[in-house]
Amino acid sequence: MSLATKAWITSTAVLYAKFIFTSTIQGGKRFAAGTRPPEDKIFKQYNKTNQLQSFGVEKTGVNAAALEEDIRWQRIVRNDLENIPIGLLVAWGAVQSGGFEAVTTSAIATFTAARLFHTYAYANGLQPHRGYAWALGAASVGVLALNSLYGVTTSDNKKKDN
Template identity: 35%
Template sequence: MTLLRMYAITAIVLALKMSAISVAQGRARVAAGIFVNPEDARLFQANQAPEEAPAVQRAARAWLNDLENIPIFLILCWIYVAAGLSPTAFVVYCVVFMVARIAHTICYLNSIQPLRTIVFTVGALDTLALMVHLVIEIVLA
């Protein structure tokens, strides 16, 4: 598999995963019948409240966690692709990160601990390994 193809698959899967969080937020809003924006409350004939329902807040925190992790990983991946490094190692980095982030979202939305922390750590260590690989192959070369 080419580096660019793997990068594209990774970016698309992660974008779809993040989109799923948006769907989860919307469903949680409708299920709770609580909306922060008055126009949304009117549209859905629901209650307007000063803050989101707990399930919506949880999904928002999962989204923020993605925003702290996914862009950094994708930037590092782009450097890897541009450098033309090992495709085999790249597939491993990408698959491990995708699986970890998907599992993290599932665990976050369903309040599953300690698995949420474990899969978060796996994704973070995968990103760290990718960084070290880039430093060795590009910076120190």
């Protein structure tokens, strides 16, 4: 198995675990903010403050800080859903394309690290760090796409020469 394939598989596993982790945190933030569905009141072990659950429609007693945390984690999850699938899809193409393996491996590792740091920065309100992490991740996907195009065009030329 190539190093690039191993990098892609590792990145996929790490980012999937990160997604489950952040989704779980975000779900907990919803309890504190009162933005879970009303029927979720049965999960008393997660609703430590006994907050009314009403999708956040009923504002009585809602803690503004808890609501901010809920929204922050919703946006982390949404940002992951917008960026990770396409990043991994482009990475898979790069692994398969025949481009430079070292470039593919490095770009996958950079994308994974950038997405992890993006979550940390977003969760802790760190700006411009969050923006830099997003840009680095997006640039990594761009490198993967360009390396894929290089691999496809050079592999076609090699076949013509034979």
